[in-house]
Amino acid sequence: MLKYVILGALNYHPMSGYDLKQFTDRSTANFWHAELSQIYVTLKSLEKEGLISSKAIPQEGRPDRRVYTITESGQQALTDWLRVPFTEIDQYKDTLLLKLFFSAQIGKEAILAQLHLQRGLHQKLVDQFQNETAERIAQTVEKVPALRRDALLWEATRRFGEMTEETYLRWLDETIATLEINF
Amino acid sequence: MLKYVILGALNYHPMSGYDLKQFTDRSTANFWHAELSQIYVTLKSLEKEGLISSKAIPQEGRPDRRVYTITESGQQALTDWLRVPFTEIDQYKDTLLLKLFFSAQIGKEAILAQLHLQRGLHQKLVDQFQNETAERIAQTVEKVPALRRDALLWEATRRFGEMTEETYLRWLDETIATLEINF
DNA sequence: AGTGGCATGTAAGGCGTTACATGATTTC
């Protein structure tokens, strides 16, 4: 799938591997993150497939920037993929839930401490979605009004993050309250 | 991590690989699923580590059942892991959000069709959490009252699934409404 | 006659993480 993250990004404008890392960290990381090393590997394979092409741009005192551009067949591959209806739901993995499920033996206090710790982490995420992420989208539309429609979709994914994290918080609070009384 | 799913399961009682697949499908699948083939592979490596031990139980007209039991060092490994606080948040991946993010070019109707399709899938999941999953937990506690405390934690993970899927539905509805007007 | 459940496993391939390797420039 990282393949399509990269095609989607390059479809906006050409970028280097390093640029792509910035791009994903600031946009798709929330539902599709990527390590730099994996980006470089995937770029190589996309170029071999002919879906992107690259050009080395010399720089002073730094390695050349290798800038990638999406090709026509790359655009075709992206559009084809976008058009195929997605008829499943991705498998979700959550280490906290896994630990919680089997945690009866470690005792009430250890469990509650764990839940309180997670509360802090998720609170930070909610804030991030409401502030930084929202502002970043607003700024992009301001600069490039042509992306207004794209931004509606970006906003939908941001809103998903916000709602999901708010729910996580509500669940943590509810669970903490229940366990304090009944465990 | 599958390692710990298995240790956690075998800590309740001995099981075969096939049993473990049933167990996970009915309990942890929601936040940690497993393929049968991977279960068999992981069982081998856990046995090599000495965290579980196995015994072949002959059967008629079927391959032997290989039943695994958690060892003392397996119980120790499980408890140790449960006690280590989890100070991160797992990376979330969602193909639907990924497609949506880049979907501006495929047009309003294709996007809305996709969202409506997903609505049906997530509605089914909500129902499942509210009915089958809830009943399964209730039945287990009825049969084995000693698991009352464990069941409180299982119920917390069930409730997480229910709340999360309800939120997914709310988000889909909200997004459909917004795009119908503004896209 | 065919599907689904019971029961075990191996092999190949894909995707991803972490660690390693290098090195100049900019900022605190």
Added chain:
DNA sequence: GAAATCATGTAACGCCTTACATGCCACT
């Protein structure tokens, strides 16, 4: 003087998925 940023990549390893391989029994 140290840390972060810019910039690219390779190598080892881990975990997981999909496909393959086998075969009986029960039910429809």
